[in-house]
Amino acid sequence: MGATASHLGKDLLSEYQVSNVQEPAHKRFTELLSREDKNLPDPRAPTEAILTLPELKSNPFRERIVRVFSTSESRDGLTFEDFLDLLSAFSDSATLEIKSHYAFRIFDFDDDGTLDENDLEKLVNCLTGETDETRLTPDEMKQLISNILEESDIDKDGTVNLSEFQHVISRSPDFVSSFKIVL
Amino acid sequence: KPTSGRKRRRRRESKKERKKDEGRGSRNAQHAVDSGERTEKERQRKRRKDREEKAEHVQSLDKSKVNSRDFEGEGEDEEVEEEEEEVEKEVRPETLTPEELEKLKEAVDDKKKLIQALRGKPWPMKKKHSTLRESQEFLEKYEGALGKGKGRKLYAYKVMMNKKWMKFKRDFENFTTACIPWEMKIKEIESHFGSSVASYFIFLRWMYGINMILFGLTFGLVMVPEALMGRPYGSMPRKTVPRAEETNAMDFAVLWDFGGYAQYSVLFYGYYNSQRAIGWLKFRMPLSYFLVGVGTVAYSYMVVIRKMARNANETGGGDENSFNFSWKTFTSWDYLIGNPETADNKFASITTSFKEAILEEQESRKDDNIHLTRFLRVLANFLVLCCLAGSGYLIYFVVRRSQKFALEGFENHTWWERNEVNMVMSLLGMFCPMLFDVISALENYHPRVALQWQLGRIFALFLGNLYTFIIALMDEINLKRKEEDVVQFNMTMWEASLHNNTADNSTAPPLFTHPADVPRGPCWETMVGQEFVRLIISDTMTTYITLLIGDFLRAVLVRFLNYCWCWDLEAGFPSYSEFDVSGNVLGLIFNQGMIWMGAFYAPCLPALNVLRLHVSMYLQCWAVMCCNVPQERVFKASGSNNFYMAMLLVILFLSTLPAIYTIVTIPPSFDCGPFSGKARMFDVIQETLESDFPAWISKVFSYAANPGLVLPFMLLMVLAIYYLQSTSKSYKEANVELKKKLQMPLPPPVVAMPTKERPPGTQPGTRGKVNHPGCRESRARRDGDEDVRVCEREDLCSESNMRRHAGNLGWLTSGQNI
Helix, strand or coil: CHHHHHHHHHHHHHHHCCHHHHHHHHHHHHHHCCHHHHCCCCCEECHHHHCCCHHHHCCCCHHHHHHHHCCCCCCCCEEHHHHHHHHHHCCCCCCHHHHHHHHHHHHCCCCCCCECHHHHHHHHHHHCCCCHHHCCCHHHHHHHHHHHHHHHCCCCCCCECHHHHHHHHHCCCCHHHHCCCCC | CHHHHHHHHCCCCHHHHHHHHHHHHHHCHHHCCCCHHHHHHHHHHHHHHHHHHHHHHHHHHHHHCCCCCCCCHHHHHHHHHHHHHHHHHHCCCCCCCHHHHHHHHHHHHHHHHHHHHHHHCCCCHHHHHHHHHHHHHHHHHHHHHHCCCCCHHHHHHHHHHHHHHHHHHHHHHHHHHHHCCCHHHHHHHHHHHCHHHHHHHHHHHHHHHHHHHHHHHHHHHHHHHHHHHCCCCCCCHHHCCCHHHHHHCCCHHHHHCCCHHHHCCCCCHHHCCCCCCECCCCECHHHHHHHHHHHHHHHHHHHHHHHHHHHHHHHCCCCCCCCHHHHHHHHCCCCCCCCHHHHHHHHHHHHHHHHHHHHHHHHCCCCCCHHHHHHHHHHHHHHHHHHHHHHHHHHHHHHHHHHHHHHHCHHHCCHHHHCHHHHHHHHHHHHHHHHHHHHHCCCCCCHHHHHHHHHHHHHHHHHHHHHHHHHHHHHHHHHHHHHHHHHHHHHHHHHHHHHHHHHCCCCCCCCCCCHHHCCCCCCHHHHHHHHHHHHHHHHHHHHHHHHHHHHHHHHHHHHHHHHHCCCCCCCCCCCCEECCHHHHHHHHHHHHHHHHHHCCCCCCHHHHHHHHHHHHHHHHHHHHHHHEECCCCCCCCHHHHHHHHHHHHHHHHHHHHHHHHHHHHCCCCCCCCCCCCCCCCCHHHHHHHHHHCCHHHHHHHHHHCCHHHHHHHHHHHHHHHHHHHHHHHHHHHHHHHHHHHHHCCCCCCCCCCCHHHCCCCCEECHHHCEECCCCCCCCEEEECCEEEECCCCCCCCCCCCCEECCCCCCEECCCCCC
């Protein structure tokens, strides 16, 4: 399935203009596989191996990214198609709609379809780093979250859903240029 | 037939079967009218099969659909299924009446649109593959079939050409993307330093592109024709080094100053001959020179304004501050960062910006001691004005002094005195910004506001310096023009004396004088060109030297002296330098302004600039990676993007002003350049219109230049601007209204088909439609060429505008989305 998928992929992927990414992507992907896995028809690279990629190593959202793009039952590990999905969502040619869709899913830590206060708190903690001196105090956190909700929550239900998120993101000038990963 | 058909229907390739039906249908085309009865039964049978096929279809989609991951995409899944469903239903006609042909065409178009929109849908790869595959199979089967009858071959041919064209376009786009220079370098910088530093290099690359085009224009249309087809060096007085300067015309010092052989070459204005048409091509040199000058300015305007418009579109208007916290949270992480040190810096800067924003919001109402702050700010501005005035006067003074030196002859003075002007301008450009930085500590602004003030002041400084320089130049030009009269008188005397010598022997041939010996008229245009070239060279040298000393040497010292120094050089003073994005961008912009100013008088300037930018790119990329550390305080790149573009536009306007002024008011030198002998430089246009174009064109132009036509035209443009402005204002107001509406409490969500509310005697039909008595047997009426049945029982049927075509293609809902 893997071999035929990538052969099929070549014709179809040219539709998505990912073709100039596919060769180096395949090389990088096979480097992540263990020796036994390389011979499987549809190999799945384990999460730990993927997190060692230099492009993802410094990213605070790396585990969420792998979980979001993984198509397995346990959300662990990426097949080559998942990997291409990831690259194409983070590429230059992906539209704002795709990027904001995936960004929303990455930020939704509990996978419930909305960004509630817990999600936002985890998000801010990811952004401010691991060490204690860079974290926000609980008061500041509360203030920040209430400010965010005041700005983005249009229907005032206490959570940010996908369309509100996309509305906020569409007005941001930096989002498209910063939501990029290139191999 | 039906029985054998049933067996085939069991297969998953239901589409093939449908095609057979279609084939059968086309054979029965002549019985279209009679088949009404039979098709009714067929229709019912087909509908049952439809449900079976739908089940199979759903299974096949399920395999590619994954779990409940697409909680948002599920709605879209069903849409796609339904779309395909509808389409499948539609294209099972037994007969191919024109309406069905239309329907088929629509279905084919829908599929095409789906394929094109596929890239923009956030589905997983597998789902995209399967949808794409099915759509393509569908298209292959039915696209060719559409063109049945006459014109089929043409249609298929058109389709094939269209596909080939799309493929070619895609390949070309891929190729152009791969051709972009320095892409890997910039990506590496991006991953280490973030997007704001990289934005400087992207801006540099864009400038390089513009300069390449300008270089192409000046080189190809001005320098090359004169070099190839014009009269060669040494054939005319203006093209030869004067006898007096010949001895040191090849010296490196003279060449570095762009005198000697460099001055009397295609690089400068003075070399060009004013002959109307040169060479076997009859190339109109003066016209070309003039038009290239105008064209470079016009092209630059077009490019800059187009870029600004594109940036404005992307930022989407002026919502700058309304999503402050949300943007900080959702968009502040730069996913391109691949370096742990940069990531740590980014964490720190994000935390700082959060804390700052929270504090700012809390303190926004506090204003402590506003009088002191105001006084300090006024004082700071006064000091800055003093600095600006002082630097302006210094430049003026230095330029006048260098004029005096020039009159006395340059050989008598030291190197410093010869290059005083350029050195002073470069040094001012280096030290004054630091002074402004110190002064701005008095003002106590928010860092971003302080940065904007700083940029504005540096801008004013550079502008003031440039204009003072130009005013000083104008004085020199006037001097040279006064000289012209004297020289002309001298020349007539000299020619007379030459004739006197030969007057004795009137039959002797005229004496041949070497062009180097002929007395020359002064050439102010070449002088202006030379001044600009010298300025740019010295500016470039200063930049590179400050780079090497300020960044590289500093980094080397910090790294190696650290082992034997009292305090930690790397953490405290001086530590490694950061990359000064705004300073560098300003430098680039001003350089470009100087190019635009001088390109008319020195066609070599764009070429020089291309070389300079090329070297800068490599040098600065190396310096950034080697000597700089990531910035501690990271500002958004994009917020300043349009700011830099606006500055570029202002500089473009201000730098073309002097050139235009000189072209329009000052008469060209009589002894050099392509416009020598004319009263004004733009007379060349007049001359071309009269001699090269048929008579009626010049009449047309003379009518067009008539004030009676120009004034109403300008009035019309003013009215158009006013109209566009008022419509944009009304759009903005509508926007604000809509935003308010969004924030109002929404009405409680409406359920599509609340079962309780359905009137008695009705039950839900397939796909949520209501089957109430009288629903489908409503009155039929002709609507155009469709036979439409509209259910009129609005009280019972929520699908009161259901439409149904007589061709039994199934129910289509219009308007309502269930």
